Amino acid sequence: MKQILIPTDFSDYALNAIFTALKLEQNRSCHFILLHAYEPDNRNISNRQNTVRTGMVYDAMRKDVTNKLEETLQMIAKVCDNSPHKFSTLAKRGDLASTVSELVPKYDLDLIVMGTKGATGNRQVFLGSNTVKVLKKIWSCPILIVPRKFNFQALRKIVFPTEYVNFYSKGQLNPLVSLAEAWRSQVLIFHVAQEFKLSEKQLSNKKIIKQRLGSIRHSFYKVPIHTTVANAITKFTEEKLADMICMVHYQHTFLERLIEEPVVKKIGFHTEVPLFLLPE
Template sequence: MKKVLILTDFKQHSLSAAKAGISLCGKLPANAILFNNHFYQPVSAPYAGGAWVAEDFVLLEEDRKKEAFLLEHELQSYTISWPSTLRRPHIERKFGEGDLSTNMEDILHGKDIELMVMGARSGNSFEHLLTGSETNAVINHALRPVLIMPEKATSEFKKVVLATDLNTEDLIAVRYLAALGKLLDFELDIVHVALYGEHDAGEAKIKKEFEAAVARFKHPQISFSEIRGKDTLDRLTRYCEENKSDLLALVHQQHGFFSRLLAEGVTSKVLNHQILPVLVIPANIEE
């Protein structure tokens, strides 16, 4: 059975993300892995307090195991009130030491991870996406989609926006979302994002070919939209708010809208009130 990997540091924002991840497990259905990573700073041998450092490390490990046990218990209690139509997932606990990127590669080895879920530490998923070092470490090494959940956001996704520049590589993400949409029953709004005044001579042909390719996925709730503006990030934010979108999906590739969004990171100040979850889908997603 597929699994949802839930990254946690046991803080409040992580608890909200964990509950969102568990909710998705019940709908997919899938089992869950709670994963906590700790970077332990080694101390040189001459340090006189070496024995104390070792003791502190042991205590830290005990605390992590206790926190993970309590979180698992809380999530199991959370599922008790679920309707019989939802499957209560099995929850597994895993721990990592050292570099998060390396540990991510190890834990994602194999094809049983369907999705990764993490909390937005700042409470703002966009801001965390643009500036969070942990988030960047995860999305740059993940071969599976990463869901970034703000603390007060809901995992009831009824309307999902996929921002695209109509790059053909984005079709893999569309296929993934179309399949996910059938399981979660959401409407997929594919939004072509372009800079104001930016026109390609062959744009009409590109749009027609892209829409024809999407039609082959046979998802009944797909629509197409377009936005243009000098500040594409601001315009996209307002579009999501005006259309009451529940989730924004972006494709992570070296060249494309996502990389352009990161380059516009200075505009993240306009997103202080943005509480929309963000799903980052790698262009090289394993199928």
């Protein structure tokens, strides 16, 4: 049974992430763990010497969070009557990124699913601050980021951007292969570069990708980048009517630069489809 963690702040976009995950895994038995990590407003515990007041604040928050988690479960139950899934809830004191980091080995997680607000106003910010913090903290578990307005229907096409620079070890692409097999998806391998002449190493890595995908339908593409890598990926995804973007979450790559706070605030990397990040 797959172990899937879904952090929630009880917002509409967090709820959309939950239902997207349920649809995505509708034919496989999963254990969904709904998490809310909480910390009180410092103004409510300004006098840290007053341990009684601090304890009361935390107790009140825990009760409120627990009630909201139960309400969320009730909403899920209305649409999952005969579901093969198991559900549980966690109300944890602490910051979200650190809490998620602790839960990855504890529950041997297979996937983390997070909702995001998407582009907001003129800032064009795709990734919210909590999502960014989790991405910077978690490198050992696949993460699925679901935009607020995404309405999942089917997983027909998955875009897989690559520079062919990195070697994909055995099992590294298994989460992608597993999803593609479950939905009979086509994987669109998108060469991200301005120079398309491949070195021997890149040619070898390209061949490895083909081997790793096995019988999964796949095709290779290369498109000149005229603006930024992020915009090129987004445009290609839109043109191909793809349902998801999948990338390996390498450190020290364009993705890491993308999630740095100043870049997130300036770059219009706002995809309308989920972003599936695989661990390095």
